[in-house]
Amino acid sequence: xxxxxxxxxxxxxxxxxxxxxxxxxxxxxxxxxxxxxxxxxxxxxxxxxxxxxxxxxxxxxxxxxxxxxxxxxxxxxxxxxxxxxxxxxxxxxxxxxxxxxxxxxxxxxxxxxxxxxxxxxxxxxxxxxxxxxxxxxxxxxxxxxxxxxxxxxxxxxxxxxxxxxxxxxxxxxxxxxxxxxxxxxxxxxxxxx
Numbered sequence: 001x002x003x004x005x006x007x008x009x010x011x012x013x014x015x016x017x018x019x020x021x022x023x024x025x026x027x028x029x030x031x032x033x034x035x036x037x038x039x040x041x042x043x044x045x046x047x048x049x050x051x052x053x054x055x056x057x058x059x060x061x062x063x064x065x066x067x068x069x070x071x072x073x074x075x076x077x078x079x080x081x082x083x084x085x086x087x088x089x090x091x092x093x094x095x096x097x098x099x100x101x102x103x104x105x106x107x108x109x110x111x112x113x114x115x116x117x118x119x120x121x122x123x124x125x126x127x128x129x130x131x132x133x134x135x136x137x138x139x140x141x142x143x144x145x146x147x148x149x150x151x152x153x154x155x156x157x158x159x160x161x162x163x164x165x166x167x168x169x170x171x172x173x174x175x176x177x178x179x180x181x182x183x184x185x186x187x188x189x190x191x192x193x
Contacts (some may be wrong), residue, residue, distance in 0.1 A: 001067055001188055006044040009072065015098045018062065023070035025105045025188035026190045029096065030112030031122055032078035035142035038174035039112055040065070040075060043183055047057050054174045058112040062099055072105070072190045079122050100130060108136035110183070115141040115155045115171070119162055127163065136193070137167035145173040 012018045030036045037050035049065060063075040072148065100106065113152060114121060133155050140158060144152055152171065160169050168186065172179035 001071060001191065002045070003044045003067060003187075006046065006049060006065050006067045006073060008049060009066040009163065011063050013061055014095055015062075015102060018099070018103070019064055019072070021104045022030060022075065023072065023106045024071045024191045024193075025064075025074050025103065025106055026108055026110060026187050027074040027076055027099070027106060028110045028167055029062065029110060029126065030066045030078060030161075031114070031117075031120065034078065034112040034114045034117075036075065036078060036112045037175055039110075039140055039172060039183070040073060042177050044073070064094065067191070073097075073187070079126065096156050097129060100133060101136075102159045106135060107193050110187065111130040111137060111139045111167070113139055113141055113159065115144050115152065116146055118155055118158055127166075131166055136190055137163075137185065138183075138190070139163065139167050139169040140172040141169065141181060142172050144171040144178070145176045 009019060023180065026120050028040055040050040041047060044065070050063065060077055062077070065073045065075070067073060076099065079096070100109070111123070111126070113119060139159065141156060145154065156169065156171060163169065170179055170182050170186075172183060
């Protein structure tokens with residue numbers, strides 16, 4: 001599977017606008033500003049496939065990217081961005097939960113967590129919702145280049161101790177492109193499961 005050939009397919013504001021529910025998908029989810037779009041771009045080795053913004057909360061739709069005819073990557077709206085209305089946040093939450101709950105092609109989720117922040121309240125809320133669905137979870141601790149080695153290890157160990165029994169966890173840096181091969185391997189494994 002060649003991630004470099006991944007292309008934008010379509011956006012959806014709800015699950016009914018999604019592509020046919022066939023093949024397999026891996027979805028990316030995380031707090032606004034956790035580095036989700038950057039991680040996707042590094043994994044597919046393209047600069048602007050997923051739109052990056054200095055403004056958190058830019059991904060407001062479910063974005064589908066086609067790796068090939070049977071395999072897709074899905075960028076879900078970031079959660080927890082305060083500058084959107086409560087109504088908008090509720091709609092995003094509903095859209096994300098509907099997708100995660102009912103999408104048959106979903107093979108697993110890549111949860112993006114900013115290593116400097118660790119697991120926050122909204123990440124725990126996401127885990128409380130997602131884990132009972134019994135689908136695989138892989139965590140990318142992004143922005144790992146921003147911490148010194150010891151702080152990086154401490155943050156990794158902390159996340160690992162909390163969710164290591166239910167998810168695989170790895171370090172990732174979009175800036176240094178470190179961890180991208182490991183992430184690709186995990187995504188490939190999920191897509192082909």
